[in-house]
Amino acid sequence: MAALTLSGKRVLLGVSAGVAAYKSALITRLLKQAGAEVRVVLTAGAEAFITPLTLQALSGEAVRTSLLDPDAEAGMGHIELARWADVLLIAPATADLMARLAQGFADDLLTTLCLASDAPRLIAPAMNQAMWRSPATRRNAATLAADGWLQIGPDAGDQACGDTGLGRMSEPEAIVAAVEDRLASPLQTQDATVRPGSARHVVITAGPTREAIDPVRYLSNHSSGKMGFALAAAALDQGARVTLVSGPVALATPPGAQRIDVVSAADMHREALRLAPEADVFIGCAAVSDYRAAEAAEHKLKKTAGGAPLTLSLVKNPDIIADVAGLTPARRPSVVTGFAAETREVRRYAEDKLARKALDMIVANDVSAEGLGFGSDDNAAWLLWRTPSGSASDHQPPQPKTQLARVVIQRALALLPGRPETRETS
Incomplete structure (x- = not known):
């Protein structure tokens, strides 16, 4: 990492007893x-996975492991x-550490530090799916989010146990990037100025879904989740309370958002319908797989004899935004807002989807355009929304x-x- 993005910042790194401790x-x-500057605290169990000497050599600081260290505690x-x-x-x-933190335990050095510190706090879970x-x-x-x-x-x-699913700790690069973002954009308390989204709850779905074919294969798409996570950050900037329902992506949660991770369309459908009645605004930005295997195989599918074609029976997934x-x-x-990823006739298909699914607004983009859409940092879109007199639209370059x-x-x-309508545009 070339730029000293955390120059002079003091990071207290806690390590608990998981295989990901390496x-x-x-x-x-x-x-x-x-x-x-980095100082490391290990739980007792973490020492079974990584030695204090390794982390001391890398951090340049003594590693703390015990709350009852007579030398360290001589001066509290x-x-x-x-x-x-x-x-x-x-x-x-x-999972054990998260449970103890959620209950306010202070039975070792790390949990005690968490209760005693007023610093911003980040946590990277790691456990069996x-x-x-x-x-x-x-x-x-x-x-913990609350x-x-x-x-x-x-x-x-x-x-490590042989399972596949959510639970792997995020990669070190993503974790450090989250620390950088958190310190660069500290959470701000609400000031006297009432922002447009104040007291509003915005629920956003983001990323792809994965539909299991067998224990090692799945159906999915190229969604990176960047647009949905950008929406979450923008809603937070407007003063809203944000819940982000995310498929499998390698992105840090925007500071202040509550994140719920899911894998399949069925998982996302369940969480969306649970949260929708609590929401003022629902934005379906996720790229949900339209189909899933009628029945996922219990064991890995093998190649057919003689190279014969393999036929998969697919069934439709629930339509989350329509439901x-x-x-x-x-x-x-x-307000219910949908997204439409198209490769042609973007506006026409968006108009049809807006009416057919009874949405209040839709955001449609051409994912075939080079440098835009899936996986990129840029996008262009048509915004279409309902008005008392019909509908309105706006093209964003x-x-x-x-x-x-x-x-x-x-x-x-x-x-x-209760909010004023913006003048219609074409």
């Missing part, structure tokens, strides 16, 4: 290369260390997704009841 060495190295060292940090990062964070899906873990993650913890990941993929828009008035969000996201969020908020 990645904490690279995290330490990347933080140091970015100019940060744990309080001094808590005050020293500009940011507190835990990577990896096991079934443990991550457990209702208890999800409750703990939600509690307490101000910024969650990084987890990612989907192969796990949200079709909720009863008492449960439907005030190629621009960074972060900038387009601001336009989309401002337009969606302007459609909320």
Whole structure:
């Protein structure tokens, strides 16, 4: 990392007892290369996965492992260390550590530091996919988010236990990038100026979905999630409360957003319908797979004898945005916005989708255009929305997704009841 993006910043890195602890060495190295001062705290279990000597050599600082260290605690060292940090990062964070943090435990040095520190706090979960899906873990993650913890990941993929799914710790580069973003854009308290999205709840779906064919293969698409995450950041900038329902992506959660990770279209459909009645604005930005295997194979599919064709039976996935828009008035969000990724006749298909799915607004872009859409940092789009007299539209030329996201969020908020309509454009 060439630029000293964390020059002079003091990072307290906590490491708990997960296989992913080996990645904490690279995290330490990347933080140091970015100019940060790094001090490391290991839980007792973490020492079974990585040695204090390794992290001491990489950080250039003594590694702390015990709350009851007589030398360190002669001057209340744990309080001094808590005050020293500009940011507190835990990577990896096991299910057990998340549970103890959510309950406010202070039974070892790391949990005690977390209670004693007022610094911004980031956490990178790492655990078996079934443990991550457990209702208890999800409750703990939600509690930590409400307490101000910024969650990084987890990612989907192969796990040390042989399973595949969400639960892998995010890669060190993404974790360090999240630390940089958090310190570059600290959360701000609401000032006396009432922003357009104040007291509004915006729910956004983002990224791709993955539909299992067998334990190692799936159907998906090229969505990176960048547009949806940019929308979440833009909504936060407008003062909204944001819940981000994300498919498998390698992106850091925008500071202040509550993130819910899902894998399949069915998972996303379930979370969307659960959250929709609480939302003022619902934005379906995810690239949801239209079809899934009628039945996922229990074991890896083998090549057919003699190279004969393999036929997959596919069934349609639920239409998330249509189901949200079709909720009863008492449960439907005030503004439901969809996205349309097209390769031709973008506006015509968008107009059809706006009417057919009873949406309030739609954002349509040409994903075949070079340098725009899937995986890129830029986008161009048609915005179409309903007005009392019919519909209106606006074409946004190629621009960074972060900038387009601001336009989309401002337009969606302007459609909320009690807010003035913008003049129609063609």
